Amino acid sequence: MNMLSVPRLESRCSNRRRAAAAILIFLFAIGSAGAKDDNGRIHWKPNDRGQVKLDDKQPLKTAMYQPDKSQKKPNLVLILLGHRWLALDLKARLVYQVLPSDLQPQGSDFESGDLFTSDRLVSSKGWTSRDVGPAELIKVTLQDYGRELQVFVPHPSDLRAFY
Numbered sequence: 182m183n184m185l186s187v188p189r190l191e192s193r194c195s196n197r198r199r200a201a202a203a204i205l206i207f208l209f210a211i212g213s214a215g216a217k218d219d220n221g222r223i224h225w226k227p228n229d230r231g232q233v234k235l236d237d238k239q240p241l242k243t244a245m246y247q248p249d250k251s252q253k254k255p256n257l258v259l260i261l262l263g264h265r266w267l268a269l270d271l272k273a274r275l276v277y278q279v280l281p282s283d284l285q286p287q288g289s290d291f292e293s294g295d296l297f298t299s300d301r302l303v304s305s306k307g308w309t310s311r312d313v314g315p316a317e318l319i320k321v322t323l324q325d326y327g328r329e330l331q332v333f334v335p336h337p338s339d340l341r342a343f344y
Contacts, residue, residue, distance in 0.1 A: 224249040225259050225284075225291040231316075232333040233260050235326075245332070246291060258334060259291070267303065268296045269332065271310070271319060276303040276330075 231245030244261040248254040256272040259279065266279035278301045284291040304324040311318045316333040323330055 221295055223252065223254070223257070223293050223296070224287075225293065227289055228335065230335040231258075232331075233262060234331040234333075235262065236328050237331070245334075247334075250337075255337065257297070258332065259293075259296070260332060262330070267330075268301075269319070269321075270297055271317075271334070274308040274321075276305045276321065276323065277301040278303050 225246035226249055228245045228247050231247075233240065233243040233245060240263050242261060242263055246259040248257055256270060258269040258271060260267050260269065266281060266284065268277040268279050269275070270277070275297075277297055279293075279296050283296060284293050305321045306324060307320065307322040307329070309320045311320075313333070316335045319332045319334065321330050321332075322328070
């Protein structure tokens with residue numbers, strides 16, 4: 182009986198190794214298929230909970246966009262202020278001018294290249310950032326307008342309590 186149990190044990194181990202290797206190969210294939218080559222492009226999604234104000238007043242036409250969560254760039258914000266597009270880097274505290282031709286619409290989303298270059302900088306002063314409950318309030322004075330821009334960027338939803 183000892184002779185019969187040894188080959189079975191070896192075959193079980195080899196089967197487990199094969200199954201583990203197959204699972205690893207499968208997971209690697211899924212991971213590499215899901216990663217796309219975006220060539221530095223940013224996919225902007227609308228943020229309906231965000232607000233944009235100019236001197237404490239809501240402009241007639243505003244919108245806020247943030248990069249797709251998979252791109253892991255929570256410090257970037259794209260806003261529409263009337264007919265003017267601005268990109269904000271909240272970490273570096275810089276404002277950039279965005280031309281409408283730089284944005285390619287994709288349904289309700291936009292896609293763009295690198296909007297954060299030094300030749301597009303808009304002069305600004307008086308950056309303040311404050312946590313106001315469900316959002317981060319950023320105040321900055323645009324020197325070309327001479328007006329204070331207020332941007333309410335909602336905090337990402339924390340769903341860890343539901344896991």
